[in-house]
Amino acid sequence: MCYNEGQIWSEVEALQIGTLTIDPPVLLAPMAGVSNRAYRLIARRQGAGLCVTEMVNANALLHQSRKSASMMDLDPEEAPVGVQIAGSDPETMAEAARMAEAAGADLVDINMGCPVRKVVANGDGSALLTRADVAEAVVEAVVKAVRIPVTVKMRAGWDASSITAPQLAERFVALGVQAIAIHARTRADFYQRPANWDYIRQVKARVGDAVPVIGNGDVDGPQAAARMMEETGCDAVMIGRASFGDPWIFRRVVHYWRTGRELEPPSAEERAAMALAHLERLVELKGEFVAVREMRKQLGWYLKGVEGSARFRAFATALETASEARELVAAWLRHARGRAMAWQ
Numbered sequence: 001m002c003y004n005e006g007q008i009w010s011e012v013e014a015l016q017i018g019t020l021t022i023d024p025p026v027l028l029a030p031m032a033g034v035s036n037r038a039y040r041l042i043a044r045r046q047g048a049g050l051c052v053t054e055m056v057n058a059n060a061l062l063h064q065s066r067k068s069a070s071m072m073d074l075d076p077e078e079a080p081v082g083v084q085i086a087g088s089d090p091e092t093m094a095e096a097a098r099m100a101e102a103a104g105a106d107l108v109d110i111n112m113g114c115p116v117r118k119v120v121a122n123g124d125g126s127a128l129l130t131r132a133d134v135a136e137a138v139v140e141a142v143v144k145a146v147r148i149p150v151t152v153k154m155r156a157g158w159d160a161s162s163i164t165a166p167q168l169a170e171r172f173v174a175l176g177v178q179a180i181a182i183h184a185r186t187r188a189d190f191y192q193r194p195a196n197w198d199y200i201r202q203v204k205a206r207v208g209d210a211v212p213v214i215g216n217g218d219v220d221g222p223q224a225a226a227r228m229m230e231e232t233g234c235d236a237v238m239i240g241r242a243s244f245g246d247p248w249i250f251r252r253v254v255h256y257w258r259t260g261r262e263l264e265p266p267s268a269e270e271r272a273a274m275a276l277a278h279l280e281r282l283v284e285l286k287g288e289f290v291a292v293r294e295m296r297k298q299l300g301w302y303l304k305g306v307e308g309s310a311r312f313r314a315f316a317t318a319l320e321t322a323s324e325a326r327e328l329v330a331a332w333l334r335h336a337r338g339r340a341m342a343w344q
């Protein structure tokens with residue numbers, strides 16, 4: 001496979017995770033506070049082949065946390081969908097995986113990447129990268145607990161001097177894991193440093209074609225997605241932050257793979273319509289009070305790209321009601337249209 005400007009990527013194949021076919025092989029990353037049902041459905045409709053839920057804390061789930069249970073509330077229209085679980089006690093994780101399967105998940109993903117202090121203090125998330133025995137026990141228990149495919153999303157290691165992901169990935173595959181997603185940073189990197197895609201290459205080199213490897217970290221558009229596959233040999237790409245306010249990115253990546261050409265970015269009308277559709281879905285899902293607070297940041301991301309948009313984004317941070325949000329989007333659209341006229 002070779003990447004050149006304008007080349008048609010006819011070789012980009014669907015991703016096969018066990019019995020599950022993911023087509024196209026571009027995924028929405030699990031993101032706490034973002035990848036809820038509303039966001040996932042939008043991403044799916046814009047071409048993401050698979051979305052993964054926010055991480056669900058296995059312990060909280062077993063203690064009947066309503067919030068955790070609601071994160072596994074899946075929409076039949078979003079299938080296939082993965083549920084991500086986090087924890088480090090094998091039995092608790094196995095039970096959480098069974099609950100995810102019962103909730104209708106098409107796969108269950110184990111979190112071995114979360115860098116947050118509170119999470120690693122419990123031995124969860126990226127702390128598992130430092131304890132191979134515990135990580136393997138978790139994987140083994142989860143694989144045994146469910147019939148759906150099990151995947152692991154991991155960082156490269158704790159820090160640059162302990163890149164454990166390649167060996168761990170190989171072990172996990174031997175234990176029955178059906179795909180590895182690798183976020184090309186260490187725990188010590190948090191989000192500060194640029195992703196080092198060589199970590200993805202290393203994992204792919206170790207795992208070979210035994211199971212697919214999904215590359216993740218700093219893919220900000222179609223060309224980067226193509227470059228990541230070319231440079232690392234990964235089988236699919238996972239996109240997180242670049243989809244904020246830009247769920248069209250999945251469609252653009254796929255179009256570029258298929259045609260070698262970039263799609264036009266969305267118009268102001270399309271941005272406004274998507275922002276409103278997102279708002280309505282979120283209100284339906286979480287009620288107006290919570291939805292509007294979550295939409296403050298989302299609207300900030302949608303209402304970009306037009307000179308003079310900063311003040312609209314500033315207003316977005318203080319929205320209280322859905323009708324205020326709708327008015328703000330309408331005002332931004334009038335402004336964007338005005339700017340477009342001024343350019344002509």
Ligand SMILES: Cc1cc2nc3c(=O)[nH]c(=O)nc-3n(C[C@H](O)[C@H](O)[C@H](O)COP(=O)(O)O)c2cc1C
Nearest residue numbers: 029030031032054055153183217218219239240241
């Ligand atoms: C707000 C936010 C929340 C995140 N939550 C999770 C999570 O719940 N589980 C997880 O595995 N990774 C989580 N991540 C990491 C992303 O899945 C992804 O690995 C990371 O953002 C790098 O990809 P990107 O450069 O495409 O954003 C989160 C990232 C962000 C920005």
